[in-house]
Amino acid sequence: MSEIKEGISRRNFLGGAGLAAIGAGMLGNGMLAGCAPAKTAGEKEGSSVSSESLGEWSGKSAYAQINPQEEIDASNSIDDLSKSEFAKPFNIGKIEIANRFVKTAATSGVSNDEVQAVGYFGNIAKGGVGAVFVEGSYAFFDKIDTEYTVSTMGPDTRLTIEASPLEAVCKEIHSHNVPAFIQMKWGTPGLDNKWSNTPETGTQYMASEMSLDDIAMFAEDVANAAKKLQAIGFDGIEINAAGNNVPGWFLSRFRNDRPADDPYGPASFEGRTRFIGVLISAIKTACGEDFPVQVRMNGVEENDTDLGQDELISSVEESAELAKCLEAAGADSLHFILGVMGNHNAQFMGDGYFSGVGVAGANGFGTFFDFGKHFGGHLDGAHSGLGLMLGATEVIKKAVSIPVGAATYMDPAQAPDFFESALSDGRIDFLCINRPVANADNEYVHKFFENRLDEIRPCCRCLHCAADFGNHMGTTEGCRVNACKARAFTDEMPEGYEVPVGDGDKKVMVIGGGPAGMEAARVCAECGYSVSLYEKGALGGLLDFAESVKGKHEHLVQLKDWFVRQLDLAGVEVVTGKEVDAAFVREQKPDVVIVAVGGARQELGLSGTQATPVVPISEFLMNEPGENVVVCGFNVQAYDAAMYLLAHGKRVTIVANEPEEALGKGQSASLLGFTRPAFYAVGGRVLSMSTLDEVGDGEVKITNSAGVQLTLKADAVVNAVDMVPNTTLADELSGEFDVKCVGDCADPWDIQAAIATANLAARAC
CATH class of the missing domain: 3.40.50.720 (NAD(P)-binding Rossmann-like Domain)
Structure with missing residues (x-):
């Protein structure tokens, strides 16, 4: 240039x-x-x-x-990253993984169209990751998904294994000399299971819902699916036993409400892991003892819905005991995520807790984690969630001999030395990554090993890729920085990547x-x-x-x-x-x-006064306003400005002639799930369907949605109303x-x- x-x-x-x-x-x-x-x-x-x-x-x-929050040391003292700990191979069972970067299973947003699916997963494999785990949405079960599943959010459009593009996807991944694994999951929102003891109102996510016959059927169905997946080329299976997934109901005392003397009950670690052990045995019986099985589970839990009520949640020490039992049951590797009860997105995107201005730890329920106390104090909450799970994996790794990986903002390009030391010190064996390699930059790993860190397109953690319903561009699983995500091989971008x-x-x-x-x-x-x-x-x-x-x-x-x-x-x-x-x-x-x-x-059409100036949003950082600030606009710019003011202890009212659901428009739906409850919790006031009528000395007059004129204290008005085309x-x-x-x-x-x-x-x- x-x-x-x-x-x-x-x-x-x-x-x-x-x-x-x-x-x-x-x-x-x-x-x-x-x-x-x-x-x-x-x-x-x-x-x-x-x-x-x-x-x-x-x-x-x-x-x-x-x-x-503190600045993390982002230094890179490694002369040749291709010879670093990141580049060392390891094994999942007898399958060698070429490096420590593992693309985790996560919703991709690609359809059942074979060209799209092959292009998406092939592009990731081509980028140099050590292994690709294909999302569990593709793993269809003959009985579970027909006789025992009810779709509550529209028709179930999933294809059977035979009709899906999985065989072509697997072949494409292998063409880049990368192993292909696939996740099995049973906890997708909108797909509720109906077990023998499930109430008519729907699943309660409790282990007691399943009878012994249900468990036997489940294991048989899993074994049959695994055999089909192996036949079309997959190198191994990941059992999703984390979050709200059915196997996780048995691991967690919070959800395992079976009788104490039940063989699958919560009275012992063996009882809590028995269900998963049965699944591992069924898969290996069907596919051979050398067919690898990885288990994804909660590394450390916290009750986010009722903060502090933690008697039945799993501590990291409990997770270590569960991990030992799973290793004994035949698990070949373990993948840990954050264990929270109510916020589905947080289970695999815990870095969303750090998405709001001045509200690190906002959990989506209007309360706030203190990472020095919650989760047993094992999580580092001072660095925006970077490597959040490393404290938990360090404890668990001491209990097992099989490889241990973890997800949640594992982005070593942000701090190579930090993650290098985590690998070399034995706190973790592999890094479970999705958004940086699958969405933002498919060439991430190649660029990393070539020491071209400044050429890696950064993941902005904006969560436009995660069920961003109502997205302005119509891409529910898109990406802020990479326009190809969710567009490649569609009518918008038929040429692909x-x-x-x-x-x-x-x-x-x-x-x-x-x-x-x-x-x-x-x-x-x-x-x-x-x-x-x-x-x-x-x-x-x-x-x-x-x-x-x-x-x-x-x-x-x-x-x-x-x-x-x-x-x-x-x-x-x-x-x-x-x-x-x-x-x-x-x-x-x-x-x-x-x-x-x-x-x-746009202009407000109102003049400020000496006591209450009207300030363009671009200028509101110049001079500290008084205690009371009115922000005009519901767009994400206005919303972020209001959050910034609240973080600095101001009393903030945000006003717009729009419905309340428009608050924060432009921010992803998933991110709003973290930040909007926090906005109200820290004292943000919202006046929707309201108009700013007059700016006086130290006050403003606003007509609210009931048609009543309010007089509010105001030391400044920030003009952050919507922009118009230029x-x-x-x-x-x-x-x-x-x-x-x-x-x-x-x-x-x-x-x-x-x-x-x-x-x-x-x-x-």
Whole structure:
């Protein structure tokens, strides 16, 4: 990438002084836009704030002090990662795994279409992981899933093993010299089991629901399925005994309510593990003693629904005893996750506890874990959940001799030395990873072993990939940073993951250097076009500002840095400090113009007073407001700003003329499941279907949903209302050039939408 700087230098801009110097005119008036939006009339210029100055505000919420966050040592002192502990092989049974990166079983979002499924799993295997575990949704059971399962969320669209694309998927994974395992699970929300003793109202997730005949049938059905899966090529099975999965009912005293003298009852560790032992025996009888079986189970539990009522939950010491019994029963390896009772997503995405601004530990029920006390104090809650389970696996590994792995934010590119020491010290044997390798960057492992850490596209932990119902882009299992996820081999992206070769020689001009502009330029360069990108400020748009508000847990500055590196590698000509108008475009005579200049923030139509100023969201970090703040808007920008203010001890009311369910729109549904209850718990007040009528001295007047006018104390009003499209430049150029408008300037929403629209538009150039 060649860069021409016209105006402020990148070095000055990226530093705190630069952020303060360039002002809101550069940063724009949104927060998470695709790039800086246009200034609307009436909004004054001003300076923003660097992330270093966040601590200068005086107040701090008590909730923000429960699990104070620290910077983790992200250093890498390893000269050659391909010769590190990460690269050492290990065995699951007699199957050799080439390295310590294991892609875990997790919902992929791909359909039963064979081309999609093969492309998805094959792309992951090609990226260098040591093993691929295929999701349990594909493991269909002849009796369990026909006679004993009821779908409560629409028709069950799963295919039988014979009709599924599994054989082709397995063959593709093997073509990359990677072992293929498959998970068996029985705890998918919306698929309820009806056992002999299940109440008519549906499953209660209790072990007493199953009769001895049910258990015998279950084991026979599992053995038959395993034999079919082995026949089509799978190298081993993972039994999901974690969370709400049926085998986990027997492991947990919280769910095992069978009589004390029942052979499967909770009176002994042998009784609690007997059910899984029967399944292991049935699989190995059907498939041979050398056919590996891994067990996924809770490593340490906590009662999130009734915090503190822990008498029947499994401590890490109990899990160690259970692990010993499972090893004796024939398990070849163990995979540990976080054991919580009520929040399904948290069972495999425990790092969601760190997703809200100033509310680390928010569990989705309006209460907060103290990681120094809860979970037996075995979990490290000071580093945004990075390597969260390592404290638990360290205890369990001392009890068993088979390999032990764990999930939950196992992302060694974030801290290579940290994870290297965990492996070398014997706290864990393999790293169970999904989102970073399956969604964000399929080439993660290859890049890691080639010491190209700055080229790994970071997982932002935004959870757009996890049942994000109502997603703006329609991709329920998509990805913020990788537009190919959930699109490859669909009508939107029929060519798949690879960027198609461009249509001849073209000169492409990209206007705007936020996420949308950078993605468009990157993809166009991959197509083989000559690309130049112009940005009036500095690259990144509002990502620096967004991280200042949200914190570092979503890796937004890291994402910006990844884009900058990609533009350099792709040979994109980058010109910063240059504001582009139609006349300049005509001078350059491009074949294609991609406009990515961001949206425009709407005005409130109200003037502030000296006692109660109206502050654009881009400026609210500049000076600490008083105690009472009103935030206008329900979008994710307004929501994050409100969370930031609450974290600093302010009294916050967020108001919009929209229904309450719109609060936080733009944030994924799964993430809102963690943060929205926390917002209310820490004192956030919401006025939906309401309008701000008047700003006075120290107060505002608001008409609420009942039509009653309220007078609220207010020391400041933050304008974070929705942005609107900003297509002025695109409209002026239309008809003269092939113009494509992407990101917030076309459809203001969020980072995921900005990147996706840019990627698709660039592919279509």
